[in-house]
Amino acid sequence: MAKKSHGLGAAKKLKKRRQQFKLVSRSKMRYKVDPLEGSSQAKAIVLEKIQVEAKQPCSGMRKCARVQLVKNGKQVTAFMPGDGAQKLINEHDEVVIEQIGGKMGRSKGDLPCIRWQVTKVNDQSLDALLRGKLEKARR
Numbered sequence: 001m002a003k004k005s006h007g008l009g010a011a012k013k014l015k016k017r018r019q020q021f022k023l024v025s026r027s028k029m030r031y032k033v034d035p036l037e038g039s040s041q042a043k044a045i046v047l048e049k050i051q052v053e054a055k056q057p058c059s060g061m062r063k064c065a066r067v068q069l070v071k072n073g074k075q076v077t078a079f080m081p082g083d084g085a086q087k088l089i090n091e092h093d094e095v096v097i098e099q100i101g102g103k104m105g106r107s108k109g110d111l112p113c114i115r116w117q118v119t120k121v122n123d124q125s126l127d128a129l130l131r132g133k134l135e136k137a138r139r
Contacts, residue, residue, distance in 0.1 A: 035074040041098045041119070043070045046091050050077070054110040062111055065089060065118065067097060078116040082130040089121055096120035 005013045036042045044067035051061040063086040068075050078097045080086055089095065097116045100108045107114050118126055121136065128134045 035069060035072070035076050036097075036099070036116075037072065041096055044068055044076075044078070044095050044097050045070065046089060046093045046095055047075065048091060049080075049086055049089065052077070052111065052114065055112050058110045060110075062114075064114060065095070067095060067118075070094075076116055077114050078118050079111060079114050080118050080126075082126065085118070085126060085130060088126070088129050088136055089118065093121055094123070 004010075004017070047066045047068055049063070049065050052064050054060045054062055063080045064077050065080055065086075066075060067078050076097070078095070079100065080089055095118045098119050099105060100111075100115055100117050105115070120126060121129065124134050124137055129136060
């Protein structure tokens with residue numbers, strides 16, 4: 001391992017070095033605890049539909065689904081975006097989930113501990129189903 005820089009012009013190099021090691025440790029930790037194992041999307045099976053209470057000061061019930069990932073069997077709670085989405089998603093449906101995003105990959109808005117959202121149901125876009133462009137496929 002290289003020695004640290006010293007001297008008057010060393011600040012830039014020290015800053016770059018610190019940034020490099022910070023990213024390494026953060027990415028390892030993210031991979032360790034991430035149920036999607038580093039991928040952006042994953043297929044999952046819906047186990048049950050639940051309602052999650054929003055954080056203060058809101059008082060709504062957010063529609064979510066408890067899903068089990070196909071690739072490793074881990075269970076996560078995924079948000080169902082859109083008005084009436086819970087009517088289109090049934091138990092045992094195959095869904096595709098992705099990270100919501102939010103600040104630093106954490107939960108977004110008033111949803112506590114929910115970091116994933118449903119994007120597709122039975123290989124059809126949830127957005128298209130909600131707008132009435134597609135009808136839900138039978139399985």
